[in-house]
Amino acid sequence: MPGAPEAELDPRVVAPRCLVVDDDAAVRSSIARVIRTIGLVPLEAEDGGAALRLLEEHGEVPLVITDVNMPGVSGMELLEEVTRRYPDTAVLMLSGVSDVKTAVACLDKGALDYIAKPALLEEVRARVAKALEKRDLLLQKRFYHRNLELRVRSQAGRIRELFLQGVQTLAHALEAKDAYTSGHSIRVSRYAVQTAVRLGFAGDALEEVRLGAELHDIGKIGTREAVLNKPGPLTPEEFAHITEHTLLGEKILSPLARENPIVLRIVRSHHERMDGGGFPDRLQGASIPLEARIVSVVDAFDAMTTTRAYRGSRTPAEALGELDRCIGSHFDPEVVRAFHDAFPDPSSLPVQA
Numbered sequence: 070m071p072g073a074p075e076a077e078l079d080p081r082v083v084a085p086r087c088l089v090v091d092d093d094a095a096v097r098s099s100i101a102r103v104i105r106t107i108g109l110v111p112l113e114a115e116d117g118g119a120a121l122r123l124l125e126e127h128g129e130v131p132l133v134i135t136d137v138n139m140p141g142v143s144g145m146e147l148l149e150e151v152t153r154r155y156p157d158t159a160v161l162m163l164s165g166v167s168d169v170k171t172a173v174a175c176l177d178k179g180a181l182d183y184i185a186k187p188a189l190l191e192e193v194r195a196r197v198a199k200a201l202e203k204r205d206l207l208l209q210k211r212f213y214h215r216n217l218e219l220r221v222r223s224q225a226g227r228i229r230e231l232f233l234q235g236v237q238t239l240a241h242a243l244e245a246k247d248a249y250t251s252g253h254s255i256r257v258s259r260y261a262v263q264t265a266v267r268l269g270f271a272g273d274a275l276e277e278v279r280l281g282a283e284l285h286d287i288g289k290i291g292t293r294e295a296v297l298n299k300p301g302p303l304t305p306e307e308f309a310h311i312t313e314h315t316l317l318g319e320k321i322l323s324p325l326a327r328e329n330p331i332v333l334r335i336v337r338s339h340h341e342r343m344d345g346g347g348f349p350d351r352l353q354g355a356s357i358p359l360e361a362r363i364v365s366v367v368d369a370f371d372a373m374t375t376t377r378a379y380r381g382s383r384t385p386a387e388a389l390g391e392l393d394r395c396i397g398s399h400f401d402p403e404v405v406r407a408f409h410d411a412f413p414d415p416s417s418l419p420v421q422a
């Protein structure tokens with residue numbers, strides 16, 4: 070390989086390194102000379118094993134130029150190791166005429182290019198420059214994709230946050246219209262969280278319970294006020310109308326379906342009963358989602374301890390007694406037990422004054 074004049078390097082600038090791997094010392098030093106002329110600092114290794122040790126010692130380098138055929142760790146093996154450990158490193162293969170097939174196979178395994186030996190200085194220089202340019206483009210593309218992904222994720226999070234703020238405001242506005250139900254969703258979500266913790270819920274699963282409990286009656290936005298506040302028994306038509314709030318609530322919250330499926334299940338199924346006598350699906354026992362069984366118990370407790378348009382309130386102790394009485398028919402015994410455990414002193418519960 071013809072020699073090349075060595076470029077003057079500014080010692081104050083830390084130049085990027087290039088690892089040159091070949092068992093032929095003469096080839097190594099020729100390539101190293103070319104490398105210096107384009108402003109890179111060459112590191113030399115006589116085989117794949119020595120190359121990997123140098124990489125461990127110096128850290129990632131932008132470019133590795135490696136012979137295909139070497140004793141010990143081959144060029145192909147080195148390529149595989151480098152692309153696995155240092156995905157941002159570009160690898161150029163050097164091959165003799167007899168190794169060209171292997172060099173081409175290396176392109177499939179992630180090498181950016183190959184140089185056939187013996188090579189002219191200008192050709193090596195051009196291939197190296199092209200490989201570095203290609204690497205820059207690949208890195209830019211990767212950076213752009215990563216950035217784009219992050220931006221899309223953050224936008225999606227923001228949209229979800231705004232939607233949640235909207236429905237939470239809606240839920241609270243719905244309650245604020247009616248002095249009887251004021252604060253219901255917040256109390257229900259507090260009771261539900263404490264009960265769920267006793268049942269082993271934590272992290273995201275617990276957050277789903279909290280949110281589902283807070284929004285469980287959001288569908289009542291579509292229930293006629295005359296039915297909601299009717300002081301007396303409901304007609305079959307009115308009862309059918311009020312049952313619709315579970316389905317409407319699920320529909321309103323459908324944008325959360327992918328991220329918070331449990332929230333939707335709570336909203337849909339919080340009026341199911343263990344004996345199958347609830348609505349809207351007449352689910353029975355364990356086929357009712359546990360989270361909905363939790364909200365069913367604490368919702369009933371809060372409703373009983375709150376004065377409603379159609380009846381006065383009960384004391385917490387009386388309401389707990391009623392929950393016990395309805396174990397098996399309405400309520401899941403495990404959930405009622407967990408509620409008792411979470412609030413061993415009923416008089417301390419923050420029921421509506």
Ligand SMILES: [Fe+2]
Pocket residue numbers: 285286314339340
């Ligand atoms: Fe409800």
